[in-house]
Amino acid sequence: MAGQSKQAVGKGGGKKIIATNRKARHNYSILEVFEAGVALQGTEVKSLREGHASLVDAFATVDDGEIWLRNLHIPEYQHGSWTNHEPRRTRKLLLHRRQIDTLIGKIREGNFALVPLSLYFTDGKVKVELALARGKHAHDKRQDLARRDAQREVIRELGRRAKGMG
Secondary structure: OOOOOOOHHHHHOOEEEEEEEOOOOHHHEEEEEEEEEOOOOOOHHHHHHHHOOOOOOOOOEOOOEEEEEEEOOOOOOOOOOOOOOOOOOEEEEEOOOOHHHHHHHHHHOOOOOOEEEEEEOOOEEEEEEEEEEEEEHHHHHHHHHHHHHHHHHHHHHHHHHOOOOO
């Protein structure tokens, strides 16, 4: 590390977020989060580098001991030709066998879903943040909103008191 500039050190480390699933934390109770690689075809990577992707209706399923990401929308590469990919094709997630077995066991054990939270680049590789989650009921969502509003009010009040307005 000595002798290297800060720019050179920090360059390879960060993660560049491509897309996030903002509704996932609202619709699901997140229990555990995993990072998985995504098996992609040629023009999909180019489209992702331009920042085009949507996780809106995406979910993961288990088929034959493998985990697949479905409904992830990666639009066709704008400058591509007949070699372009299919935008909503099913993509394989890359995890260690032990992680896959753990996920399969937890899914069978309880009423859980695998929900993608975000899609990002790490060291030039596309990764997906995958959550083991349970769906929320309407009353749970209302409780979360009420709790968040109450917390926001407390923070506002503390800010007012600190400024001497309260």
